[in-house]
Amino acid sequence: MDESRRDRFEEIAPGLVEPLRRYLARRTDPDTAEDVLAETLLVCWRRVTELPDEPLPWAYGVARNCLRNAERSARRQGRAAARLAAQPVDPGPPEAVEVHVALGRLRAEDAELLRLWAWERLEPREIAEVLETTPNAVSVRLTRARAKLRDELRKSSARAGHEQA
Amino acid sequence: MTDPVNDPVDDELRDRLRAADPARDLPVEEPARVEALLQDVMATELTSENRATGTRGRGTLTWLVAAAALVVIAGIGVFALVGHGDDPAAPPTAADAQTVTDLAVPSASAADGRCMVPDAEVLRGLPVAFDGTVTAVTDQMVTLDVTHWYAGTETDLARVVAPAEELSQLLVSVDFRAGQRYLVAAQGGKVAVCGLSGPYSPQLAVLYDEAFPG
Structure with missing residues (x-):
């Protein structure tokens, strides 16, 4: 045994x-x-x-x-x-800091989904196992979280462009 | 299930996230260190390898030490109550102002018994469990400042009271030292030994969290 x-x-x-x-x-x-x-x-x-x-x-x-x-x-x-x-x-180089700041502006649950997806490279069914939820729920929330992150990154670039101008 | 990886917009976002991966430059651990870590983990569990049988023999000393701790706590509580109050002008001492849980040490005869392997299920059955830091060790008492109660009536302090000799034996087993943090469980007013109480460690904390969720 x-x-x-x-x-x-x-x-x-x-x-x-x-x-x-x-x-x-x-x-x-x-x-x-x-x-x-x-x-x-x-x-x-x-x-x-x-x-x-x-x-x-x-x-x-x-x-x-x-x-x-x-x-x-x-x-x-x-x-x-x-x-x-x-x-x-x-936190790494400036571009990385920008990503971390954007992640930090998301809800903690959304940011964690994105980390598991991008950094741990997990599929929705695997993320579901980590977070003890269902793959469908993960897919839906992941799509939403990606959109929110894109939005935050866009806002952040716009702010940077504004400052440069 | 649709695979979001195939969406080029998602790919771009994922690449950007990966470029910011804090572990990107983390060097791979040396195989020798991984091996040592895994051996340590398996060695830690050696005390529980007899889980199939549920019990294992324990040294007499372990039981004596635990028994001593509980007795010590009980004795001190009484002393503290009796010892103050003569002088109304005296500032209140910590013992006066704070609530206290007194514990004793398992009796020496318990040494004839056998230990349950420490695990969450055994812990769960114990009515008193707390996380605290030792603020004083004397030859007859150990005082702990309790920061978290997992189980039992919450008090500010816990004390283990025992005759000096028994307490010294308990100290060998549980090794209460001033300034250090401990996880302590008790049953029947006596400190639980056999690995159930001990210096704070992440492993023991996991056991307590499992036993007393929330």
Whole structure:
């Protein structure tokens, strides 16, 4: 029993580590990312018998919950890191900052859908698994979220053009 | 299902988002570190590998330590109540002004028992659980400032009271240290041991969150 659990984990987990590291690097600071990665893998190990055939969306869902718990604990402790926890540390070049600002203007749920779609490169049915909703709901909301993001980016370019003029 | 990836306008938006991906330049983790991490994860779970059997033997010391903690808490509470109030002019002490949960340490005879493997289901059955930071450790009492109650009547402080010798044994097991944060559960007025109470760790916090959602 224990051997088969171990075998299954050793077969699956190496493929989860890198995507989960990236998922967390996109959403929190490096220290929290490291802690939450370990927690997420621990949950995967404890529930290895429940892992679906395509484990990654499921694992993203676990990471999402673990990250929320970590942020809640940080808030409870009143650490300054609590606010940092919601933001990646390095926003990148100016064009990237513009995208991050536009994402920040969207509702959190819409921004997260777009991240899962563009950064984790998930299909609607996979996003649905992460967010525990239905693929149809994801498709509808994703279409709307893309339109809102385009709109925000347009407004942002218009503002920039205005300033240059 | 329509595939939104095929829409060129969506493709352009996705490319723009990807260019802003904060993990774009994140180097791939070294295989040796990944291996070490996975080994750590599996080792952490070794205490629970006997989950199929549900129980495993525990050292006597573990039980003694836990028992001591609970006794300590109970004793201190009484002392604090009796010890104040002689001088009405004296400023109120923390113990006077704050509500307190007193806990004791499991009896030494519990050492003959066996531990349940720590998991959320076991925790869920415990009536008292909290997240707190140790503000003082004396030879007969550990005081914790509680920041969050998962279960039980909420009070500002929790104290573990025990005779010095028993408490010192508890400290070996749970290792209460001033200034550090702990997750503590209790049943029957006694601190739960066997890994159910311990220094705050993300792993233990996940267990508490699972056991006491919301």
